[in-house]
Amino acid sequence: MRRLPRTLYGQLLLTLLTSVLLANVIGIALVLTDRERLTRTLRAEYVAQHLADMINLLDETPASNRAKLAGALSSPMVQVVLGHPWLDSRQTDWPEASKLCHLIRTDLNFPYQMQVLSFREDEPDAPEGLLAPFMEPGQHVFAPDKKFWVRALPSGLEEGEEELKIQMATVQVTLRDGEVATFRIGQVVSPEETPWRVTAWLLLVALVVAAVSAWAVRRLTRPLALFSTAASGLAANLDQPPLPETGTQEVINATRAFNRMQKELQRYLQTRSQMLAGVSHDLRLPITRIRLRLEQLQESPSRLAIERDLIEMDQLIGDTLAYLRLGQGNESCVLLNLDALLEGTIEDIEALGAQVNYTSSPVKPLLARPQSLRRCIGNLLENARRYGGDGVIEVRLGERNGRVEVMVRDHGPGIADADLERVFEPYVRLEDSRAKHTGGSGLGLAIARAIAREHDGEILLFNHPQGGLCAELNFPAQRPA
Template identity: 35%
Template sequence: MNQFFPRSLFGQTLLVLLAGLIVSHAAGSWIYTADREQAVRAVGGFATAQRIANLTRLVEDMPREARQRIVAALSDQSFRVSLAAQPTAVQAVNDDVPAARAIRDFLVDQLSLGPARQPRVSASAAEGPPFGPGRMMGHGPMMRGFGAFAGFRDLQVSIPLADGSWLSFATALPAGGPAFSAQFLLSMGIMALIIVAVSVWAVRRVTAPLASLATAAERLGQDVNAPPLPETGTTETRQAARAFNDMQMRLRRLIENRTRLLAAISHDLRTPLTLLRLRAETVENAQERDKMLGTITEMDSLIGATLQFAREESASEPRRPTDLASLLQSAVDEMSDAGLPVRMESAEPVVYECQPAALKRAVRNLLDNAVKYGKAGTARIRRASRAIEICVDDEGPGIPPSELARVLEPFYRVEESRSRETGGVGLGLAIAQSIVQAHGGVLTLSNRETGGLRAMITLPLSGKPQSTAG
């Protein structure tokens, strides 16, 4: 059932609104048609009673020898009239049908009949009046007093005349037409289309700012220097946009302050390191001097890598369409020219809007990591159905599964010692991941079945961030 239920706020709001409108529309239509049928029956019943009273006065005013001709002329297939010495087989009053009592009382009043000349009225009840006789939903001034005449289907009336004869009537209200006529259905359809169109417009207008806010949040996750969100719409929407822009400004200031702080620390630390280097060079013991200079060099590299990591996170390189296959080949060629064992499999051009310098830095870090810890690196790129995949495979021993997620953390390395033989301080993969995430992508590490480690960059073609995975 849930698979047919819309997942978006727009879809759910529109569904709830339309469901309520449909239910209220259907209930209103049913009430209208039921009330209309009752009103038609009430008017028909009153008209029938009035006609019987008028015809009775007409026949009674005629000479006795002309009455039969008048009665024959008045009778037809739907309204039968007869004049006889005895009444037809009609009950005195059918108390089960309120319309019978109402018609009898009406005739007594209209014809001024005394107690000795009471009419006989028999009526069969109409089928299932929705609101009961005289209980119509719409009781306007024109319908006041008509409701009691609505509750019969077949009617028989016998009225005693002054000369002792009986004038009898037999009729029936015609069956009601279809509950929903073609015009009614057409008008309801037009109204439904108008309501649906207005509902879609209204719901879209209300939910559109939320979609803009979600897009701005995704854009902020990729670029902290993205343009601010327009503060338009309803009061609540403007407040949300203003709070979002304030948050973005605070994040930008936080990153800028951290970068300046790291730069200041780097500068302040390098000054005493330079003094230590000068003093270490004066040490006469060559073995001790080399150890001290090596330690100082490692500390200087650590400071430089830390500052570079902070700068990479706060970089705001403009994006432009770039052939990623050429970019990857360029990084491989540069490292190959330097004598490093890297290569790239042939690939078709893949154009993607990115920060080319930053993305090249991420690829170079992955290739450098493959050479240092996996003997050699092989790069490949392909366009999948919804993403671009860049893979870098090495020929090393791989990484324990429990360490795959942790090696992406800053300053973390699988080997316990940060030896100068392999180099690095554990920031290469962290920088690469930061760059990939800024493009809305994901960097994942996995051990290949044939041996070695695979680092895969997945960049979404839609430009939306992917869910991170270890």
């Protein structure tokens, strides 16, 4: 099953070709079988009518002239013998005997006593001279399993050359005056040949059906292929041109629904952007007014607490707006030196007191969104600084199999396996404390994973065997052609 095509185009083409070829093979086999059966029937009827005419003619001929007539009627394929003793009919066990006898009796003028039998060369009861009356001296006759069939070498053919298959039988009739007429008949059967014409016909049918089916199936599935490509690129580029509404009615309906969905998404994002701009202005304006009023108050513990709350509110608003703006494609991809970007981000986290051990292997410049990627890596480093204790943060950069890998490891307590995926959900914090310096806003990892997926990548979390949590960022290394 693994070798079968997985695309709709391949499966439809394979189904059409298999069904058409199978139908042709079965139909041609039935035609050949019917043709062979008809050929045997016509031959048997011809032989029976020929024998019946000879029997009627011999019976109507005076006994004194029958010998000359028998000689005249004899031919290489039919031998007529008069006066031969009546043969033992115990050997007539082949199925064609009764059929041939019935066909002969149909054309006889009188219900003569008659028998149809055949002898094999190795049978002791076979009368001499009746096995192969038309063979030349030095030739031989032999019979395979069926008694009705013998093989004979025609005159002038040497041993080992092509042989003829001859169908032979012996017919005896008692004429009305009591004389026995014996007929030894033989008929050359067409040799079994390889049906080259049938094979060529099947090959021609296969080629024509393959060409027509490939064109038809490709014409039917091409809109679906475009539909699949457009659906895959919709997340990366929502402003891509609408799909052409072509193809069958079902495909046209699906394309219209897809284009309508794209327009609705564009309208929704535009509305959300306008709402975000309003929320950002409406929230930050009162915070700014509160800060100005705090400047008029004297230094006190209450004032410091209010300032901390305002800072936390401002960061929470900033993180929320940043998370909601993801996926709008506001930042373009540029050719980026990832090693330099990592060094700059590490310097920022070291300024906050973290210790970082950075190792990297050469990575060629690639296409990426620098600000988004810097924020993604910065969030991973900030989590390692915040929850990794006083240990050194290990950062490693490398490229393998066309994918860039950034590994960030801390030496903290790690995370329970059941929570490794849950921490990526927005506003999920594993700490009970709501303090900013311990719990954060709960959006850092959600933003980091969303940025990674914008680059067709992923972020994975796992506990290191020697302790600590590892965060792996990997995404394909896209470079200009």
